[in-house]
Amino acid sequence: MSEQKKETKTVTFKIKRFNSAVDDKPYWSEFDLECNDGTTVLIGIQEIIAKQDGSIAMRYNCRAGVCGSCAIMVNKKYMLACETLVLQLKKKVIKIEPLPFFPVIKDLVVDMTPYYEKLLAIDPYLLRDHSKDPEKEILQSPEDFHIIEEATKCILCGCCHSSCVSVWTDKSYLGPGALLKAFRFANDTRDENKKDRIKRITAEDGVYRCHTAFNCVEACPKELNPTETIQTLKRQSVKQALKFW
Numbered sequence: 001m002s003e004q005k006k007e008t009k010t011v012t013f014k015i016k017r018f019n020s021a022v023d024d025k026p027y028w029s030e031f032d033l034e035c036n037d038g039t040t041v042l043i044g045i046q047e048i049i050a051k052q053d054g055s056i057a058m059r060y061n062c063r064a065g066v067c068g069s070c071a072i073m074v075n076k077k078y079m080l081a082c083e084t085l086v087l088q089l090k091k092k093v094i095k096i097e098p099l100p101f102f103p104v105i106k107d108l109v110v111d112m113t114p115y116y117e118k119l120l121a122i123d124p125y126l127l128r129d130h131s132k133d134p135e136k137e138i139l140q141s142p143e144d145f146h147i148i149e150e151a152t153k154c155i156l157c158g159c160c161h162s163s164c165v166s167v168w169t170d171k172s173y174l175g176p177g178a179l180l181k182a183f184r185f186a187n188d189t190r191d192e193n194k195k196d197r198i199k200r201i202t203a204e205d206g207v208y209r210c211h212t213a214f215n216c217v218e219a220c221p222k223e224l225n226p227t228e229t230i231q232t233l234k235r236q237s238v239k240q241a242l243k244f245w
């Protein structure tokens with residue numbers, strides 16, 4: 001059987017560089033790389049690091065679109081480097097930058113602390129009286145899981161937080177990523193803290209800071225919809241205020 005020939009093309013990777021320990025301002029480095037139709041942006045950067053410039057800093061882990069750590073900007077769009085095929089971008093030059101808004105530590109590695117702090121503020125784990133937990137597992141029906149299913153697909157990449165105009169202008173705002181997570185736990189039938197969670201997200205730094213600009217929807221590499229989720233949380237907060245539950 002004859003082996004199928006792979007398409008190959010030379011693509012220029014233009015990578016934004018900045019080392020916060022030594023540089024005053026960012027600069028660009030360019031590298032030509034032979035890419036085939038299986039070359040992802042992550043594989044490309046790894047090859048450049050291995051063969052052309054070992055000083056480039058990049059964060060990644062799973063290589064499978066699961067851990068969220070390889071989120072970067074490619075040609076001004078939010079993407080996961082491990083899921084983005086270079087030749088499908090159909091460009092001779094691809095511009096690679098770190099996520100905006102977050103402070104750059106080195107090259108493509110940013111300090112995600114501003115996003116993680118907001119996540120921690122909404123208690124991103126089940127809150128319940130564990131002394132009453134069943135011996136094996138806490139069961140949930142498929143129908144109940146369906147309510148939170150979309151939100152459980154969030155991989156914590158931080159793209160939505162990085163893209164949100166309200167986050168940019170008001171650093172106290174919880175932001176779309178943390179609010180999506182708040183929805184996921186407030187509506188999980190195994191959690192016992194719904195009232196307090198809804199109260200928390202209606203505080204001054206919560207859902208009413210969202211101006212429905214949809215940047216977060218466009219940015220999400222998992223095609224989730226934090227804007228719609230925030231609108232649902234707003235409706236739930238009104239229902240709670242009117243004592244629907």
Ligand code: SF4
Pocket residue numbers: 163164165166167175176209210211212213214215216217226227230
């Ligand atoms: S829709 Fe709301 S949360 Fe999403 S980017 Fe706009 S202001 Fe931020």
Ligand code: SF4
Pocket residue numbers: 068153154155156157158159160161176177180219220221222223224226
């Ligand atoms: S909602 Fe989307 S963009 Fe935001 S952290 Fe989760 S996966 Fe990333």
Ligand code: FES
Pocket residue numbers: 060061062063064065066067068069070071080081082083
């Ligand atoms: S390396 Fe984990 S999502 Fe890309």
